[in-house]
Amino acid sequence: MPVLQLTDICIDFPTTKGVVHAVSKLNLTIEPGRRVGFIGESGSGKTTTALSVMRMLAGSGHVSSGTIRLGADETDVLALSDEEMRKTRLKRVSYIPQGAMNSLNPIMRIEHQLWDAIIAHEGKVARDELKRRSDEALESVGLSGHTGRLYPHELSGGMKQRVCIALGVILRPELIIADEPTSALDVVTQRQVMQTLKDVQSGIGSALILIGHDMGLMAQSVDELAVLKNGELVEIGSVRQIIEDPQHPYTQQLISSVPLVGGESFLDDTVGAPPIKRSDSGHPLMEFQGVRKDYGDVTAVHPMSFKLDGEKPKIISIVGQSGSGKSTMGGIMLGFTPPSQGKVMFEGQDVYRMGPSATLEFRKNVQAVFQDPYACFNPFYRVNHALKFPYKRFGLAESDAQVEAKMAEACEAVGLDPAIVLHRFPHELSGGQRQRLIVARALMLSPKLLIADEPVSMVDASLRATILKNIYDLKDRYGISILYITHDLATAYHVSDYVIVLFHGRVAEAGPPKQVIGDPQHPYTRMLIDAIPWPDLKRPWGADPAEDARRMEEVRGHTETIFRGEVPGFELSTGGEMRMAAE
């Protein structure tokens, strides 16, 4: 008997502007113990469909027709009373949320959050029994019983996600719904957490719905794959059949849009306009002179020096896991995080010792694109304010008409229609549109250097290529040098001229991407690359904790930087040598 049968499900969201049909006429059956992936971009209805099984649709959303039958007894989920539905949640269908960062109550200890779940379904349970079961659940996801005594803020992102998995399996449900459980984690942690999820799920024999938009992760994690688009199921089948022989053009597009290391470039190199000669000062554009950054006893960035000249624009990628120091480097370059040691020079001037007018000039010349396209706009203003304001502030505006023309030009450069987007409020735009506007905003100021910190990690996979293309175009068309900070080696492979791999604040490996990522030599780079899930069933991906620990040991032992060749106009060295030479 199937665990779940969805028959002709339609889900509607009534709004003031009429009814939105989020899901229409969807049919799906899940057999016990099977792992089924729901793939599609935001708004495709994948999360909505899964949540309807728990009757947890947001706001006014409701199932307008169809039936949902759960388990061998074919419980009609939609006919349950509120109290019966409450008892079904977690006991029969559990949910592992996407944002594990904020999914735990900040004022309760971890184990109390496991206990209250048990008590809500089983009534009074002896304390010893609760403790035994919570420790057992935590151990099943690779956490020690001691973790139970901690508060959520004392845990790392990966640990919180594991706690959420422990919670999802503690009552041994028939069906687990995991909503992008690893999207906030870096590749190495993602692989470990995914492995844990698969292990505990097959251990208790429940079925799993895995929601996501990463084709590679899906290929490596599920048995069956359902492809959704605009609330419709466009294709369903075994993962092998979908990956190797996709039928629907949308599925084909999803698979082909995944940037692969060594794969075909998604960039269009035909732009080929001659780069504009930008640097006129004779000084390097950006220079680190023996820069080091400490936070208390922890060294976030070990001493390093580099010189990036502005003669010919380049894209330098800085890659690494969370905590590798890559964002700290970005902050140092932007003038936000003073280094503990060494100097940061922009066109020959010390960034941290500039006068007010030089600072203003520096701010104009060095622009940033950050990770979260939601947090970058003031929700109070229409988006054109975010574009107009810095432009006027830097004294570039000549007339209102000129500002409008400039905004329109910048929007078109990133592939947006200015007439449609500029007069909207941030909440009326999609994440992808917002992120492209942020790129347009930076572009308007014609900076010399752009620091892009994880610019695409929060947008849908299908949009990543487009936004990266926009950023890439800035280099050739507008002569802007870019520092691309990311954990995604595949995109770094395609866009960059030079790659720096950081591990715990040290440069592990550096050089042109074809060498560093295409043929990694450092054990850490290799580890990162092996952790990437490929949409290719022939490449094994599963994690073995013992093997991972052994490799980590090897990585720690290898503190020497491996240099893999040079590119003209960029020099990198570690330690304090260049600083000595400069003084």
Next chain:
Amino acid sequence: MFGIPRSYLFNRFVTFLLTVWIAATLIWIIPRLSPVDPAEVMLGRMASGGAFVEGSEQILQSLRERFGLNDPLVIQYFKYMWAVVTFDFGVSVASFPTPVWTLIAQALPWTLGLMILSLIITFIIGNALGAFMVWERTPRPWKVVIPSLMIFTSIPPILSGLLLMYIFSVKLRWFPLTGSYGLTVTPGWNWDFIASVLTHGFLPALSIVVVTFGFWTLGMRGLMISVQGEDYVNLAKAKGLKPRYILYKYMVRNAILPQVTAFALKIGLLVSGQILVERIFSYNGMGKLLYDAILDQDFAVIQGVSFIIILMTALSVLIVDMLYPLIDPRIRHQAEAA
């Protein structure tokens, strides 16, 4: 202490002392910017009988001498600081020669009793209503009734006081009209006195509760809405927890944290009382004391009362700072990191 690092406690205590010191200095400076000479005010009061005061110049001089107004400012300041530390605020000009501290000591318990009681009632009612305004399981009629109660918030307390007085004291005669306790009872721990105090305090307290609960309700409503959207509330639902448990342990418990800080700040402010409420009910608290002192240009009393207000505010903030790590584990963590 309860796992809170000593440096955190020490920092809070130093902040407390600094606040009190700066505030005490300010309330010393501000009245000295006023052009009014308190000695002349006092003389004026003597002359208010209509008669000419014999040797007014000498009297002025001796008054100035008596209140130390002839000393250099620095000396006055240090004398003042010493006085503040010993709670010696001098003598009242209006109720000469009663020491200010005696006046405050008489008024403070009344205000603390009345105001803290009404604040606690308001805090509980206000936050509960705010939480129910947001909770999805609140019965529908409540969702209509609660927002319409907000209309009371727009009434000034003086009006609500007069209205309640008219209905309950004049028309229904359930409660006495004014005063802190009946004239016929003997103050002390006897039942008649306690009953009298309670009946006299009821209307002033009610008039404050009625008009101030909206502050907590609206604040709580905003906090609850943002907490309601938190992932952990969503996950609590997915865990199949009971709705009332989610309301208390996941929503209210998190939303209330900023309200607790506001509560501490209010404690300090309410020492000055709802000045006008105390005035119309002739309630002998700090509010009335301050009101009369301002009318009489009675600097010593104004300073004394102001200092007590600041001390109470700083003290309650200090207490909340000490308690906060216990109700919010994240603070304990930050304190350790600092």
